[in-house]
Amino acid sequence: MRERYKNISGIILRRTTTPSGDMIVSLLTPRGKFKGVSRKAAPSPSTLKLNLFQHVTVQMYNRQQEDLGLLTQVKLEGALSQLVKPEVYPLASFLCELVDHVVEGEMDIPQTYDLLAGALRGLNSHPDPEWVSLVMGFKLLGSLGMAHRTEDADGPFFDADRGVITRKTGGLRLSPDSAAFMTSVHQRSVRDLMEHPLTDRKDIWMALEKFIVIHAGVLKSFDVLRSVQ
Known part of the structure; x- marks a missing residue:
């Protein structure tokens, strides 16, 4: 009963x-x-x-x-008192909306839960909350079986439809640093990624948004997110 x-x-x-x-x-x-x-x-x-x-x-x-x-x-x-700050709130909203959008009902997701809890703590205390949100967005997708793949390790393009880093033209062209990040983000630890932030992140955000929209759906928080990038 x-x-x-x-x-x-x-x-x-x-x-x-x-x-x-x-x-x-x-x-x-x-x-x-x-x-x-x-x-x-x-x-x-x-x-x-x-x-x-x-x-x-x-x-x-x-x-x-x-x-x-x-x-x-x-x-x-x-x-976490700092999450209400105008520059942090949209980032926390993005991560929570992403998880809310993908997770359906009861399922065994302890890694996803721990990652989100750690991400929110990071947003609350880290001096670079945007980088926290970007890194953890990829990590959360990976924990839910939605990691993108690397077709060509030295590929400069991200094909969001197929979810791959590739040498084939037609996708989003990434800078060398962004391509290196996208190729390794799911293999590296959160600690390592946080210790090596990139300055120019616009193409990574574009790649992440395109991938989420195609494979998970449109998030309302994307519009607000652009104001803090």
């Missing part, structure tokens, strides 16, 4: 308010994505804890014949 109450600990990816005032929240956990509803999103101790990017533990009541569980209790486990 399905348990009526369960505790779920995770990161808030998305929150929306319905016309009736209810708040619908998406949580990322190591076991996938869960959605719940908090009734009447008026200021209260519980709803004030349901902010984007926060790590919370919620008690969810599974109602019969209802798709969404009812959030009955919310405990704040951790908040």
